[in-house]
Amino acid sequence: MSDALEKSGLIFMKVGLHAQESIEDIVKRKQREFEETGSIFWGYGGNTCHPFSMVQPFAKEMEESGNQVLIVMQKMNSKHAAPPEIAKQYSDDGVTWQPIPKGIEVRGSRYAMVLDELRVEEFDLDLGELQVGVGPSRGRKGDQYLMGRVDKGCFLYTPQQVPTTQDEKNVTSIGLVARVKSPYAVLLKT
Amino acid sequence: MEFDLRKAINAISDVVQNRPAPIREFDQIYMKVADMVIQAEYVARVFDNKDVVFVGDGDGIALSAAHLKAQDVINYGPKSITLLDFDERIVNSVRRFGEKLRPKIEVSAYLYNVAEALPPEHFGAYDGFHINPPWGASNDGESVIAFFERGGQATKAKSLGIVVIADDPDLPWTQEVLRDTQNRALELGYVVSELLPQLHFYHLDDAPDLRSCSCLFRRIDPDRMHKTSQSLEPARLDNFYGKNNPLRFRYVRERITLNPDRESEQLYRLEKLEVNNERRT
Numbered sequence: 001m002s003d004a005l006e007k008s009g010l011i012f013m014k015v016g017l018h019a020q021e022s023i024e025d026i027v028k029r030k031q032r033e034f035e036e037t038g039s040i041f042w043g044y045g046g047n048t049c050h051p052f053s054m055v056q057p058f059a060k061e062m063e064e065s066g067n068q069v070l071i072v073m074q075k076m077n078s079k080h081a082a083p084p085e086i087a088k089q090y091s092d093d094g095v096t097w098q099p100i101p102k103g104i105e106v107r108g109s110r111y112a113m114v115l116d117e118l119r120v121e122e123f124d125l126d127l128g129e130l131q132v133g134v135g136p137s138r139g140r141k142g143d144q145y146l147m148g149r150v151d152k153g154c155f156l157y158t159p160q161q162v163p164t165t166q167d168e169k170n171v172t173s174i175g176l177v178a179r180v181k182s183p184y185a186v187l188l189k190t
Numbered sequence: 191m192e193f194d195l196r197k198a199i200n201a202i203s204d205v206v207q208n209r210p211a212p213i214r215e216f217d218q219i220y221m222k223v224a225d226m227v228i229q230a231e232y233v234a235r236v237f238d239n240k241d242v243v244f245v246g247d248g249d250g251i252a253l254s255a256a257h258l259k260a261q262d263v264i265n266y267g268p269k270s271i272t273l274l275d276f277d278e279r280i281v282n283s284v285r286r287f288g289e290k291l292r293p294k295i296e297v298s299a300y301l302y303n304v305a306e307a308l309p310p311e312h313f314g315a316y317d318g319f320h321i322n323p324p325w326g327a328s329n330d331g332e333s334v335i336a337f338f339e340r341g342g343q344a345t346k347a348k349s350l351g352i353v354v355i356a357d358d359p360d361l362p363w364t365q366e367v368l369r370d371t372q373n374r375a376l377e378l379g380y381v382v383s384e385l386l387p388q389l390h391f392y393h394l395d396d397a398p399d400l401r402s403c404s405c406l407f408r409r410i411d412p413d414r415m416h417k418t419s420q421s422l423e424p425a426r427l428d429n430f431y432g433k434n435n436p437l438r439f440r441y442v443r444e445r446i447t448l449n450p451d452r453e454s455e456q457l458y459r460l461e462k463l464e465v466n467n468e469r470r471t
Contacts, residue, residue, distance in 0.1 A: 134432065149395060
């Protein structure tokens with residue numbers, strides 16, 4: 001991992017087939033949207049990265065300390081067959097709703113992270129060196145947190161104090177990286 | 191403590207059926223049903239024949255304690271229950287359910303946000319309070335303290351308070367909030383009378399193992415009671431739901447529907463059965 005990554009707040013997410021669209025097609029579509037609009041709305045669901053209670057407070061705290069927030073994504077096989085309902089409006093506070101910007105399309109998601117350029121970058125990440133950075137599980141190690149139904153979260157990089165053997169590591173392959181930018185994450189509705 | 195478990199779970203099931211869906215933005219995270227039985231029975235025992243105020247109660251512990259008594263599952267419980275909550279859906283659901291319990295226990299509910307001064311009619315009016323506030327994971331327990339202070343203001347000189355907050359020895363923040371809450375309680379004239387550790391589980395998808403304790407406080411020094419109730423200072427609202435997650439909304443308002451106990455009509459549509467008339471002849 002690079003120095004920049006180690007100082008960043010990291011939002012880890014497993015990604016794959018979503019709303020009946022392959023991850024490869026999603027990436028191509030999102031990169032096109034970035035070229036056209038300068039932003040990406042990356043759709044997702046689940047309360048572990050709720051826009052208001054998790055992502056926004058975490059991102060603001062990181063930026064206040066002079067660091068950026070990156071989303072790092074692990075590609076995986078997925079059977080996410082939700083109907084590809086297209087969101088028409090978004091809100092960064094739950095009160096004021098605005099039309100989704102022209103040129104951006106988010107399908108089958110309740111929330112979206114607002115991203116800069118999406119880069120294909122491949123490197124290994126030891127989940128045991130992550131620590132939950134916000135919410136009720138704050139302080140829990142990443143490899144213990146990302147178990148069962150939890151597939152995403154907001155983390156700080158905290159290298160192990162004691163050297164670990166290869167067997168003790170919980171290494172996962174990252175395939176996609178992007179900077180998360182203000183307003184960081186938003187609610188969506190059709 | 192002896193009661194029919196089946197009757198108790200069925201009574202709590204009635205309350206669960208009555209609850210509106212939780213809103214995660216406001217830390218409305220519901221307790222699991224078996225633990226509701228335990229907490230409701232405990233509340234009924236501690237507050238037997240007392241007037242109790244619940245400052246916030248998305249879980250439905252107030253109604254659960256009342257319903258256990260009204261259904262004769264237990265033969266003890268509060269004399270009256272008053273709920274103060276900022277979610278109109280919860281207030282209305284408690285009023286609807288509470289009406290059915292009225293012959294055996296008085297249940298009332300009012301809209302109230304802890305950021306605001308306690309209305310005079312509730313100041314010093316009750317024998318005990320119960321809170322299960324936002325747990326203060328990233329705000330040094332500020333939200334817990336705010337709810338505790340309102341509970342203290344709503345109760346008489348000789349009174350008890352039950353505080354339900356996170357308790358997981360593997361998560362340092364939970365122990366720090368527990369310590370800070372007890373410190374503030376001492377300043378407010380209370381002592382810890384009883385602590386039931388790691389007692390309840392919640393429907394919390396990212397922390398399914400996180401538990402809460404039930405801490406019973408007893409006021410021993412009425413001289414430290416607040417003489418008036420004031421609005422919270424703006425600085426105390428900034429990190430109310432966690433760091434950089436302020437208290438921004440006064441009330442959650444309920445959208446009026448003719449079927450408050452049924453699925454929202456916006457969430458489904460009906461499709462007619464096409465009858466083959468030829469086969470019927």
